Amino acid sequence: MASGRTADGKVIMAKVVMYSTAVCPYCVRAERLLASKGVAEIEKVRVDLDPIRRQEMMDKTGRRTVPQIWIGETHVGGCDELYALDRSGKLDPLLNAS
Numbered sequence: 001m002a003s004g005r006t007a008d009g010k011v012i013m014a015k016v017v018m019y020s021t022a023v024c025p026y027c028v029r030a031e032r033l034l035a036s037k038g039v040a041e042i043e044k045v046r047v048d049l050d051p052i053r054r055q056e057m058m059d060k061t062g063r064r065t066v067p068q069i070w071i072g073e074t075h076v077g078g079c080d081e082l083y084a085l086d087r088s089g090k091l092d093p094l095l096n097a098s
């Protein structure tokens with residue numbers, strides 16, 4: 001697996017963006033998995049607070065449910081798809097790609 005590291009040895013992880021809402025059990029599950037993988041920071045886009053960003057999410061994905069997750073340039077999809085990606089062994093390489 002190709003993974004970049006900082007000078008002090010920390011693995012450089014891809015940027016994670018999650019479109020989410022305040023009350024969203026699937027978002028919490030997704031965050032839990034990402035945290036277990038060492039993702040320290042998730043950029044959250046709160047679509048419940050901003051209808052323009054909700055529309056943007058729907059335009060980009062064709063979906064209306066949250067979460068919608070991007071890892072780097074890759075649209076992973078929702079929580080179930082994130083867990084499926086992990087089961088298939090493809091989540092770690094995606095997170096660690098630098």
Ligand SMILES: N[C@@H](CCC(=O)N[C@@H](CS)C(=O)NCC(=O)O)C(=O)O
Nearest residue numbers: 024025026065066067078079080081
């Ligand atoms: N299978 C989806 C389910 C996501 C889902 O149902 N999210 C809820 C919030 S936790 C939602 O967006 N509900 C609004 C709706 O269904 O329109 C996933 O794994 O992400």
